Amino acid sequence: MSIGHPHLVAEITEEILRSGPITFARFMGLALYHPLFGYYMRQTEGISEEQIGWSGDYYTSADVHPALARALARQIRQMDDLLGRPDPFTIVEMGAGKGLLARDFLAACAEATDSFRHRLRYVLIEHSPAMRACQQNHLAPWLDSPGTVSWVNELEQSPTGSVTGVMFSNELVDAFPVHRIRIEQGEPKEVFVAYQDGRFEERLQALSTPDLSESLRRLASLGVTLPDGYTTEINLHALAWMKDVARVLGRGFVITIDYGHTAQDFYGPDRPKGTFLCYYSQMASESPYSRVGLQDMTAHVDFTSLAVTGQEAGLHVTGFTNQMSFLMGLGVEQMLESLEPGSAEFQSIIQLLRPEGMGRTFKILIQHRGITEPQLDGLQFKPFFGSALAATAGSNTDVNR
Numbered sequence: 001m002s003i004g005h006p007h008l009v010a011e012i013t014e015e016i017l018r019s020g021p022i023t024f025a026r027f028m029g030l031a032l033y034h035p036l037f038g039y040y041m042r043q044t045e046g047i048s049e050e051q052i053g054w055s056g057d058y059y060t061s062a063d064v065h066p067a068l069a070r071a072l073a074r075q076i077r078q079m080d081d082l083l084g085r086p087d088p089f090t091i092v093e094m095g096a097g098k099g100l101l102a103r104d105f106l107a108a109c110a111e112a113t114d115s116f117r118h119r120l121r122y123v124l125i126e127h128s129p130a131m132r133a134c135q136q137n138h139l140a141p142w143l144d145s146p147g148t149v150s151w152v153n154e155l156e157q158s159p160t161g162s163v164t165g166v167m168f169s170n171e172l173v174d175a176f177p178v179h180r181i182r183i184e185q186g187e188p189k190e191v192f193v194a195y196q197d198g199r200f201e202e203r204l205q206a207l208s209t210p211d212l213s214e215s216l217r218r219l220a221s222l223g224v225t226l227p228d229g230y231t232t233e234i235n236l237h238a239l240a241w242m243k244d245v246a247r248v249l250g251r252g253f254v255i256t257i258d259y260g261h262t263a264q265d266f267y268g269p270d271r272p273k274g275t276f277l278c279y280y281s282q283m284a285s286e287s288p289y290s291r292v293g294l295q296d297m298t299a300h301v302d303f304t305s306l307a308v309t310g311q312e313a314g315l316h317v318t319g320f321t322n323q324m325s326f327l328m329g330l331g332v333e334q335m336l337e338s339l340e341p342g343s344a345e346f347q348s349i350i351q352l353l354r355p356e357g358m359g360r361t362f363k364i365l366i367q368h369r370g371i372t373e374p375q376l377d378g379l380q381f382k383p384f385f386g387s388a389l390a391a392t393a394g395s396n397t398d399v400n401r
């Protein structure tokens with residue numbers, strides 16, 4: 001099996017030979033986002049379809065059916081009402097991939113007869129040039145209405161408090177590079193990547209940054225302790241991102257959809273090797289050291305840490321649910337009633353809902369700022385863990401209110 005993209009492998013090995021073993025997070029960051037050769041950064045024509053979609057390395061809810069986009073449209077229209085129909089109402093979608101959710105969301109909103117369509121500004125932030133090009137194709141019908149759809153290179157470029165509306169992502173946070181740690185004789189050690197005899201190898205070393213110790217202290221305060229031999233991930237990038245999202249949102253909501261868990265489940269006894277996986281041609285593997293730059297890499301999301309970090313930055317937790325409950329709260333059953341039960345479309349929606357699949361694997365965290373006690377249709381059905389973040393986010397909060 002190939003070790004990976006030859007130019008990328010050469011770049012990574014040169015860095016290791018120059019400065020010694022690199023953290024796993026640095027390795028994953030280069031594998032996915034090296035500016036020229038990273039998995040998401042190569043500019044080969046059609047590569048976005050080779051990566052995300054039925055014939056790609058993996059697919060997302062957006063590939064399955066527009067039902068999620070339609071539910072989001074309904075949920076976001078309600079958020080717009082709760083915010084008093086501001087002009088402009090801005091949606092920032094981060095990591096939009098091929099732009100299918102944006103396309104289907106805008107199509108769902110095109111039917112609106114009130115002012116929403118005219119007040120709406122849809123801003124996409126996307127690292128990958130190939131995905132950005134794909135987004136431009138899919139959103140071509142909206143590019144004629146000046147200002148409706150636009151692109152920003154980096155969230156960091158957005159001014160503080162500049163967004164009134166919604167900051168949204170689907171499967172973005174799982175694509176951030178993660179640090180990997182392993183507990184040895186009661187001590188956390190970090191996984192570094194070395195290069196020897198023509199292949200990448202792991203080395204355990206001291207933690208590369210005090211931020212990891214701080215994260216572990218915070219997890220301990222939530223009752224999470226990791227036994228000897230336990231290997232897992234800490235997504236520092238996600239915490240920095242959440243702080244930046246909180247900085248940019250002036251008034252409104254953050255909707256984060258991804259596969260993940262509460263901290264107690266993420267770091268529980270069922271996951272002694274963590275959640276890190278690679279995807280290539282719809283097949284999962286645990287091996288990051290082959291097909292480097294040619295396969296996707298991902299780790300599940302610790303939603304408790306996201307919620308707590310958001311809380312510290314002024315975002316209140318509105319609620320935490322799963323995709324099945326979210327879609328049910330937003331009228332998916334009516335959508336199903338209008339379809340033939342045996343039809344392909346019916347089956348696609350069922351795939352989004354299936355409790356043993358996408359319906360429960362995908363979680364939805366909604367946070368808010370500058371609005372009091374919002375009640376959202378998408379949060380009306382609370383799964384058993386619905387209040388789990390409330391228990392961990394401290395008593396000075398208005399969690400789930």
Ligand SMILES: C[S@@+](CC[C@H](N)C(=O)[O-])C[C@H]1O[C@@H](n2cnc3c(N)ncnc32)[C@H](O)[C@@H]1O
Nearest residue numbers: 040060062095096097125126127128170171175
């Ligand atoms: C797993 S894909 C998700 C695609 C899409 N949201 C969907 O639902 O199909 C992750 C996307 O996030 C992009 N991405 C990763 N980090 C990013 C960042 N910091 N800012 C913007 N986009 C990012 C990647 O280039 C990729 O297109």
